[in-house]
Amino acid sequence: MSNPPASAVEVPDKSLLKAIGDRRSIRYFDPDRTVEDWKIQTMLQAARLASCQGNINATEAIVVRKDETDLWDEIEECVSGFNVQIINQSSHLIFWLTNLNAWYGRANDGLQSVALAGGVSAFHGWNYEFTMTQTVPRLMSFPTERTEILLRFESGQAVAQSMLAGVGLDVGSILIAFGRKPGGIEQAFGLPPNYRFTWGHAVGYPLESEDAGGQRPRLKFEKLFHKNSFGNPYVPDPAVDDMLREKEMIQPQGPQPGRFEEMDAIARRFGRDEGIIHWPAREIRRLMADDDWDFGPNIRARAEEVLAMGDLPEYPDEMRETFRNLLAEHNIDTSKFLPDA
Numbered sequence: 001m002s003n004p005p006a007s008a009v010e011v012p013d014k015s016l017l018k019a020i021g022d023r024r025s026i027r028y029f030d031p032d033r034t035v036e037d038w039k040i041q042t043m044l045q046a047a048r049l050a051s052c053q054g055n056i057n058a059t060e061a062i063v064v065r066k067d068e069t070d071l072w073d074e075i076e077e078c079v080s081g082f083n084v085q086i087i088n089q090s091s092h093l094i095f096w097l098t099n100l101n102a103w104y105g106r107a108n109d110g111l112q113s114v115a116l117a118g119g120v121s122a123f124h125g126w127n128y129e130f131t132m133t134q135t136v137p138r139l140m141s142f143p144t145e146r147t148e149i150l151l152r153f154e155s156g157q158a159v160a161q162s163m164l165a166g167v168g169l170d171v172g173s174i175l176i177a178f179g180r181k182p183g184g185i186e187q188a189f190g191l192p193p194n195y196r197f198t199w200g201h202a203v204g205y206p207l208e209s210e211d212a213g214g215q216r217p218r219l220k221f222e223k224l225f226h227k228n229s230f231g232n233p234y235v236p237d238p239a240v241d242d243m244l245r246e247k248e249m250i251q252p253q254g255p256q257p258g259r260f261e262e263m264d265a266i267a268r269r270f271g272r273d274e275g276i277i278h279w280p281a282r283e284i285r286r287l288m289a290d291d292d293w294d295f296g297p298n299i300r301a302r303a304e305e306v307l308a309m310g311d312l313p314e315y316p317d318e319m320r321e322t323f324r325n326l327l328a329e330h331n332i333d334t335s336k337f338l339p340d341a
């Protein structure tokens with residue numbers, strides 16, 4: 001389907017702070033709505049304009065529509081089971097790729113392009129001879145494993161920008177794992193060996209309400225950010241939080257009223273199972289008592305409601321031992337995460 005590009009005056013001017021606040025991982029797409037090509041292009045432009053080391057442009061993408069590709073069955077075989085429904089209701093899939101050869105092949109040209117464009121100068125110590133005899137050869141000598149870590153980081157930046165550009169245009173996004181068949185996507189598209197398939201991204205118009213049930217909880221700010229030294233909590237100023245609430249970057253936390261009814265109604269409409277998954281009562285209580293999390297009243301009320309409903313599962317026996325071993329392998333205090341009965 002082709003859509004005329006919008007003229008600039010018709011394009012919404014959502015503020016960046018609100019776009020960050022509005023973003024959710026959208027898991028219910030309207031299968032009857034196609035995202036306009038100009039919006040997809042805008043998302044890709046946002047990725048293209050993301051910062052990248054030495055301007056090497058390592059992030060590429062393949063945009064796929066179910067009704068325009070011969071590869072859908074292969075794609076579906078590779079996506080993790082809990083994402084199958086998502087891809088089939090989405091409008092487009094974006095396969096984000098990281099080209100490792102950009103590092104080795106384009107470092108020289110990328111840096112020159114930044115110099116010619118007026119980005120770097122002698123002021124910062126850049127010097128052609130040093131760059132050619134030291135900096136670029138050192139970068140180009142990195143083993144591919146190291147390059148891969150560096151470049152996937154910047155692919156992440158590009159993808160994040162593209163998702164936010166989508167939100168700015170009311171387009172929903174979710175990143176989705178393709179863990180069912182490792183290497184399957186690379187094979188389906190016949191990617192050259194220097195390309196990594198970094199992540200899958202489903203795009204579409206949300207079927208769920210605009211707030212998708214509310215912002216998802218995160219750890220507390222001061223549990224994530226440190227001031228001047230590691231372990232010194234960076235305590236946020238409540239006045240800043242209030243301002244960010246006013247700008248709608250920080251939004252009411254989920255679940256918002258009617259969220260579970262909304263999810264059940266969508267499930268009924270598509271003949272899917274209703275309901276959600278629950279954790280054991282002890283696990284719910286333990287999580288709600290964990291001071292690291294920034295849990296607001298809605299999620300706490302929901303936890304109480306779930307506890308009151310009862311009929312909750314117990315730990316599967318094998319899970320306790322498996323988790324204990326895996327946590328111990330990483331020297332993580334198992335008593336916090338796996339309290340004894």
Ligand SMILES: Cc1cc2nc3c(=O)[nH]c(=O)nc-3n(C[C@H](O)[C@H](O)[C@H](O)COP(=O)(O)O)c2cc1C
Pocket residue numbers: 023024025026027080082083174175176177178199216
């Ligand atoms: C790299 C990455 C991969 C993800 N993979 C999946 C996935 O395979 N399936 C899924 O339902 N959500 C996936 N998510 C979404 C997260 O679970 C999501 O970030 C989480 O639900 C928090 O909610 P929010 O994104 O709505 O704020 C992924 C997120 C990221 C950043």
